[in-house]
Amino acid sequence: MGKISFDKNKWFVETPFPGVRRCKRDLFFIEKEILRKKTKFQEVFIFSTPGFKKILALDGIIQFSQLDEAIYHETMAHTALLTHPLPKKILIIGGGDGGVLREVCRHRIIETIHMVEIDPEIPRLCQRYLPFVSGGAFQDKRVNLFFEDGARFVKNNLGTYDVAMVDSTDPVGPGKVLFEFAFYRDVSKALKKEGVAIFQAGPFLDFKNILRDSLEHLRTLFKYVVLLRLPMPSYSCGCEYCFILASKIYNPQRISLKTLNSRYNSRIKHPTSLKYYSPAIHLASLVIPSLWLT
Numbered sequence: 001m002g003k004i005s006f007d008k009n010k011w012f013v014e015t016p017f018p019g020v021r022r023c024k025r026d027l028f029f030i031e032k033e034i035l036r037k038k039t040k041f042q043e044v045f046i047f048s049t050p051g052f053k054k055i056l057a058l059d060g061i062i063q064f065s066q067l068d069e070a071i072y073h074e075t076m077a078h079t080a081l082l083t084h085p086l087p088k089k090i091l092i093i094g095g096g097d098g099g100v101l102r103e104v105c106r107h108r109i110i111e112t113i114h115m116v117e118i119d120p121e122i123p124r125l126c127q128r129y130l131p132f133v134s135g136g137a138f139q140d141k142r143v144n145l146f147f148e149d150g151a152r153f154v155k156n157n158l159g160t161y162d163v164a165m166v167d168s169t170d171p172v173g174p175g176k177v178l179f180e181f182a183f184y185r186d187v188s189k190a191l192k193k194e195g196v197a198i199f200q201a202g203p204f205l206d207f208k209n210i211l212r213d214s215l216e217h218l219r220t221l222f223k224y225v226v227l228l229r230l231p232m233p234s235y236s237c238g239c240e241y242c243f244i245l246a247s248k249i250y251n252p253q254r255i256s257l258k259t260l261n262s263r264y265n266s267r268i269k270h271p272t273s274l275k276y277y278s279p280a281i282h283l284a285s286l287v288i289p290s291l292w293l294t
């Protein structure tokens with residue numbers, strides 16, 4: 001690693017997302033600029049840093065780093081899939097980098113995966129410049145890729161999926177619609193009657209801004225709605241990030257470690273190569289300190 005320069009042009013300053021408690025900004029030392037490109041939907045910036053290695057930012061907001069992407073992608077995929085006793089048909093909305101897809105493809109019992117990404121450039125650029133994220137998952141024969149707005153797609157696919165995963169950008173730009181009541185309602189309708197859904201939700205530091213509304217909406221649509229806590233060191237969130245797991249009939253809080261272990265061992269290809277997820281971490285991630293809910 002070379003010397004870190006304090007020249008301000010060598011630092012990436014993350015675009016602040018309006019939030020009451022996010023009165024801080026994160027800076028990352030740019031070791032190498034890999035790609036800067038404006039697509040029809042957003043500005044893509046890929047660069048490398050000494051500590052977090054390669055990073056993808058969209059419209060100035062970090063999507064993941066090479067150091068922590070596994071935390072995010074493994075948690076989203078395996079927590080939702082192992083909550084369901086027999087997931088066969090899966091919907092992924094967003095997630096064009098292919099990280100969630102990579103993890104979903106590990107599950108042997110899945111038959112069909114529909115992935116709906118608004119921006120065709122994201123899978124193309126990520127496969128070229130960040131190939132470790134999808135790890136070849138786009139070539140899996142079970143995958144069908146659709147390039148359209150996820151909010152529109154769900155309206156036309158009623159009662160179709162066992163599990164839906166929403167791996168969107170933040171509620172600004174093209175991702176804004178994916179945090180609205182109408183979208184949550186349509187995801188619930190796109191699921192079968194035993195369906196499970198997981199949503200990237202936001203940092204606990206912004207509980208009152210984003211999370212509380214998402215929770216209120218989802219609680220009117222699903223019998224069980226729980227928060228999941230995960231660390232994301234590259235995010236501007238004080239390391240505590242949140243997904244929302246919503247389920248029509250299976251109670252995520254009542255699933256035992258024994259059941260999770262058995263599903264984990266029988267369904268996932270190469271479970272020992274996972275970097276973060278385990279059934280014990282799954283259950284631990286459901287425990288939320290009350291401080292984060294204020």
Ligand code: SAM
Pocket residue numbers: 041062063064072093094095096097116117118119122148149150151167168169170173174175176177178200
């Ligand atoms: N891990 C990420 C995060 O929250 O920081 C999200 C990863 S992934 C790159 C987000 C993807 O959602 C982007 O590729 C973006 O193009 C896609 N997206 C945003 N709005 C969308 C929409 N309305 N329909 C489908 N995909 C959308």
